Amino acid sequence: KNEVEQSPQNLTAQEGEFITINCSYSVGISALHWLQQHPGGGIVSLFMLSSGKKKHGRLIATINIQEKHSSLHITASHPRDSAVYICAVSVGQGNLIFGKGTKLSVKP
Amino acid sequence: DADVTQTPRNRITKTGKRIMLECSQTKGHDRMYWYRQDPGLGLRLIYYSFDVKDINKGEISDGYSVSRQAQAKFSLSLESAIPNQTALYFCATSDARGSEKLFFGSGTQLSVL
Secondary structure, eight states, rough: OSSSSEOOOOOEEEETTOOOEEEEEEOOOOOEEEEEETTTEEEEEEEEESSEEEETTEEEEEEEETTEEEEESSSSSOOOOOOEEEEEEEEETTEEEEOOEEEEEEEE | OOSSEEESEEEETTOOOOOEEEEEESSSSSSEEEEETTSSOOEEEEEEEEEEEEEOTTTOOTTEEEEEETTTTTEESSSOOOGGEEEEEEEEOTTTOOOOOOEEEEEEEEEEE
8 A cells, every 4th residue: 555645646627627636644744745747847846734724826735634634725727737746745854755646637 | 047956857878878867956955865756656765865974775776876975966876777767867955954845856867778
């Protein structure tokens, strides 16, 4: 069983839709990261959180430590949001465990 | 200029050749990492370094070696490349003194024929 599971694996949405990507983990963590990987391959860190909720523009990330679950929400989705979204958990000493990613495609 | 720079961006080589991938950073971070990404798999850690004198093996270090020449430079070597080392390789940095937020290079696509 993977220690970090993301769902769905693939997601197609229409422009303007509200999007949710989920991440569940089975290990103790110090923090959880949401990353974005664009078709060109580059990876950008979106959020790092250890509790509660963070918001940046149209992106919102939440985490429930007791349930070992995090969600990434995108409001008013746009084609430029099309990317692979990766969840990763920090397990100490600089080590991270990555999910396999969720490929999001937003159609105009 | 990018904060984390990887060279080369793309490389095609033959089985048995020695290859070096280089990473340099201007973030002033102590921690540097090398990951590989394969289709359908999550990023996997090859090696990491918390400072110039500290080198640690990651999940998949076999067939790889690293050198931390300075705080800003961390290179990855494939001593004798094999086809299953064909992958997208990423260098990343983080700051040990506070946030563990990662900063990634643009990646190196390596193909071993």
